[in-house]
Amino acid sequence: MKKRIYNQTSLFGPAYAYLIVLSPPSEIRNSIVCMKQDLDALGDIGGKNRHSIPHITLRDKLTDDEFLPDTIKELLKRNGNKPFLIKVNGWSYFDHQHSVTIYLKIENPEPIVNLMVALKSPSRTPHISLAKRISYTTFDTIRPYLDKLEYSAGWLCSEVVVLRKLMSKKELGYKDKYPIPLQDNNEDTP
Template sequence: MNISKKGQILLFPPPELNDYLIVVSPPIEIKKETKKLNAKINKMMGSEGSHNAHISMFTQAWEKDSHLLERLKKTVSDVSSFPIAINGVDVFSHGTKKKTVYLKIENPKPIQQLYEAFKAELKIKKEFTPHLTIEKNIAIADFEKIQNDLSIFNHQCEWICDRITVLKFNKKTNSYKLVDEILLKDAKTS
């Protein structure tokens, strides 16, 4: 018997939802440079890992690709391309057990405004700090191996954000796959 969250009996099973990740992806050259930073940090820690560079905005669960894409396209329909500048390295703490090393966004306001538009349209409750992750969920013991040399992971770069990338989680492969890239307003005519 199918029961809803409110305790009601359902005649049909609830729809299966897919997990989507919405990101801003840098150009391939910047992804390559970030991959080098990721390799360097993992070598110093004596671990292995790989991270595909992007600015994670949020995750959403939806039944169908088309429904989410429609809402995302509506949200960005009046948003123009904007520059993103990266400069500086910093750390997020995840309690007392893990850390994330990331590159700072010098001009976070346009990304933050885009996020706020998505937040309003999709009823997102989570807060957002724009950043480009080098390595995430680093155990404290591993972080202690690199904490005095964080400045060597700094990278300065800039690009024009003209699209958002929509990824869908594949449970069988335990990875995200590209669903679509949604162009911002002025990128459609360029």
């Protein structure tokens, strides 16, 4: 399959990368950032892991649809999603057979999985990544820290955030942010 050249004019418009996430409040993000710094000091988890902002990914999508945030808002509205409590407790990891991803576990994943289903996400394991695709050697080095880690947190999730970046300028990162409030169907949207 041919790859699209993102800085080339398209018949369908520019290509965008979207990242649809749930974002913890700043105090929880800050505590997770401190954990990442500790992990990096112990085993060099890499700049991308060190600097990524803590979040729960619901879906990512590459498309030329500049109105995708509006579509997501309508999908969420039709599915009657309302605010819910997110509980983070403990850690685990994914073994990719050549690397490891360390993450914080979500204690009550059902409401998040329901959002993933509504957004047609292929993923069904909500989590907050601490370090993606690190070597087994790095994992073995930081494992004693993780084994002593007793982290738990919780917050009321009241919005979904859609981040967008223009693929022809992807090195600039996600520049556009579209917060979408979660609310009862009985509530009127302003």
